[in-house]
Amino acid sequence: MIGFYHVYKQYIKDSYAIYDINLSIESGEFYFLTGASGAGKTTLLKLIYKEELPTKGQILIDSVNINLIPRKKLYRLRRKIGIVFQDFKLLNNRTVYENIAIPLVVRGYRKSYIDKMVKNSLSLVGLNHRKNYITSHISGGEQQRVAIARAIAGNPKIIIADEPTGNLDTELSIEILKIFEKINNNGVTVLIATHDNNLIKMFTKKTIELKQGNLVSYPSMEEQQWIY
Amino acid sequence: MxxxxxxxxxxxxxxxxxxxxxxxxxxxxxxxxxxxxxxxxxxxxxxxxxxNFSKNVEAIFYLKNDVKEKEIKAQISKIKESLLIDEIIYKSRDEAETNFLAQFPELRYILSEFDKSPFPSSIEIKFKQKESNLTTKIISFIEDIEKSDIIESKQVNIDWAKxxxxxxxxxxxxxxxxxxxxxxxxxxxxxxxxxxxxxxxxxxxxxxxxxxxxxxxxxxxxxxxxxxxxxxxxxxxxxxxxxxxxxxxxxxxxxxxxxxxxxxxxxxxxxxxxxxxxxxxxxxxxxxxxxxxxxxxx
Structure with a gap:
């Protein structure tokens, strides 16, 4: 599903944000991506949805080498991936419904289908009662749930979340991760970047650890079997 | 949509x-x-x-004195070929004198001193009114006729429009x-x-x-x-x-x-x-x- 083959990313000379990363995430898996601030977590995620281009190496998403996707066709890759940001990236002057509907509207779906899909996403994150609220009028935890609902509304194959609990307290963070678990149970591949080790311990999932751009921990097959 | x-x-x-x-x-x-x-x-x-100005345009071409009748006919035929022309009138020297006397009979004594009519023969042209972009075409047409060897001078009321x-x-x-x-x-x-x-x-x-x-x-x-x-x-x-x-x-x-x-x-x-x-x-x-x-x- 997601494959990195000798991937490097360099922003400035003589310093690598990502250094020779090799990893493979199969379809339907749940991974935590961890490491200290500046370890390269966000860069690695950005490489997946082609917000950044690798300096060297190949990245395969759903068997497609994304280096070869031209700018004009980038939307095809983005439609396979649901992205959740730490700062939510919601349109604050629009309603919860309108925000969640965006990925469906841009695909040109009919109103009835959009209504159905938004309703499903809202149910999954437990926000049906906030449907018509302006997003700036709801709490941070609810905003993050709206962001998750938006990410899953378009039926993506992969969900990527960059520090989705970074701005939330522990209780809300657990709630949010449980939502990701539910999404994963529906067969969606989930990759969550977090530096919160307590959360990682609480949810026994496979973990990729980065340190200064290097892959320091990546579960071997035996370890993966032990987890399950 | x-x-x-x-x-x-x-x-x-x-x-x-x-x-x-x-x-x-x-x-x-x-x-x-x-x-x-x-x-x-x-x-x-x-x-x-x-x-609008070109609706009343008339051009008179005065011919040289020694022009032969054959040359005049050829020139008139050439002018008639143009689609701009509504009417063409040739006036011989004698006709010009007759017209003058009809208009100014009191000046007959001046003409009596000449053996032949002192007036030049002329070709008078009236232009059609419904042509589009008429003025430009008329100006170009007049300039073309003027180049002829038999034309001495012209009198056209289109200079202002030009x-x-x-x-x-x-x-x-x-x-x-x-x-x-x-x-x-x-x-x-x-x-x-x-x-x-x-x-x-x-x-x-x-x-x-x-x-x-x-x-x-x-x-x-x-x-x-x-x-x-x-x-x-x-x-x-x-x-x-x-x-x-x-x-x-x-x-x-x-x-x-x-x-x-x-x-x-x-x-x-x-x-x-x-x-x-x-x-x-x-x-x-x-x-x-x-x-x-x-x-x-x-």
Whole structure:
């Protein structure tokens, strides 16, 4: 599903944000991506949805080498991936419904289908009662749930979340991760970047650890079997 | 259709949201198009004036004294070939003398001193009135006939129209030149306004890109916005042109009667108004496309 083959990313000379990363995430898996601030977590995620281009190496998403996707066709890759940001990236002057509907509207779906899909996403994150609220009028935890609902509304194959609990307290963070678990149970591949080790311990999932751009921990097959 | 509707609503909202900058922008487009409209209107009136003038055009070609009858017939046949000609009359020297005596019988004593008629023979031409762009064609036709070896001189009441045509040409060129400069100024200004609007909505554009919107989906509302701004500029310019044309004659004493004869100050032809809307939309479209191209390139 997601494959990195000798991937490097360099922003400035003589310093690598990502250094020779090799990893493979199969379809339907749940991974935590961890490491200290500046370890390269966000860069690695950005490489997946082609917000950044690798300096060297190949990245395969759903068997497609994304280096070869031209700018004009980038939307095809983005439609396979649901992205959740730490700062939510919601349109604050629009309603919860309108925000969640965006990925469906841009695909040109009919109103009835959009209504159905938004309703499903809202149910999954437990926000049906906030449907018509302006997003700036709801709490941070609810905003993050709206962001998750938006990410899953378009039926993506992969969900990527960059520090989705970074701005939330522990209780809300657990709630949010449980939502990701539910999404994963529906067969969606989930990759969550977090530096919160307590959360990682609480949810026994496979973990990729980065340190200064290097892959320091990546579960071997035996370890993966032990987890399950 | 849905995208067009949404884009239109978006564009109107954007124009209303950044009122000051967009209205300033609209003012500049309107000024550009108004300048274009004024020059177009003056040029159009001068054209009409010269066309009306040509309705009464008559040309008389006086022939040399030693011209043979065969040469005269050949010249008349050549003139008759032209589609511009309504009527052609040849007057021999004797006929010219007879006409003179009919008009001025008291001057008979002067002619009695000549053995032969002192008047030259002539070819008089009357031109058709329904030809389009008649004046220019007539001028060119007369200049062609004048080159003939049998023609001594000509008498044509079209010289004034010829001068008006030169003025019209000058005004047209000045208008195109001025409008051209303003055209580029407008493009530059709308380009920057659209750029500001794009930057203002950068977060929204980023979100749309992250959720898989196509470039076209993102660009379309901005293109509509540019075109709408240009179209509105054209409408305002057209409105201002109509108001100016209606008000100027009532309030300006300095406009001489002659100018009033040339410029009707009444009706603005539809083609000028359509031209303003067309150029306005083109200005808006070009500007927004440039802006978007640069944004997406970066």
């Amino acid at each position: 849905d995208l067009l509707k949404k884009s239109l609503i978006n564009a109107i909202n954007n124009i209303l949201r950044n009122k000051l900058i967009n209205f300033l922008c609209l003012g500049i487009i309107s000024f550009t198009l108004l300048t274009l409209g004024i020059f177009n209107y003056i040029s159009y009136n001068l054209e009409i004036f010269t066309q 001068k008006v045509l030169y003025i019209k040409k000058f005004i047209s060129i000045t208008g195109i030149f001025l409008s051209g400069i303003l055209f580029f100024v407008s493009i530059f200004i709308i380009y920057n306004v659209i750029k500001l609007n794009i930057l203002y909505r950068k977060e929204e554009i980023d979100i749309l890109q992250f959720v898989g919107a196509t470039d076209w989906y993102i660009k379309f509302p901005f293109i509509i916005e540019g075109a709408l701004m240009g179209l509105l500029g054209g409408l305002i310019a057209g409105f201002l042109l109509i108001i100016s044309i209606k008000l100027i004659p009532s309030y300006s004493d300095f406009i001489s009667n002659m100018l009033k004869e040339i410029i009707s100050f009444k009706k603005i032809p539809l083609k000028i108004l359509i031209r303003l809307l067309f150029f306005g939309t083109i200005i808006g479209l070009i500007s927004s496309l440039f802006s978007l191209k640069k944004f997406f390139k970066n």
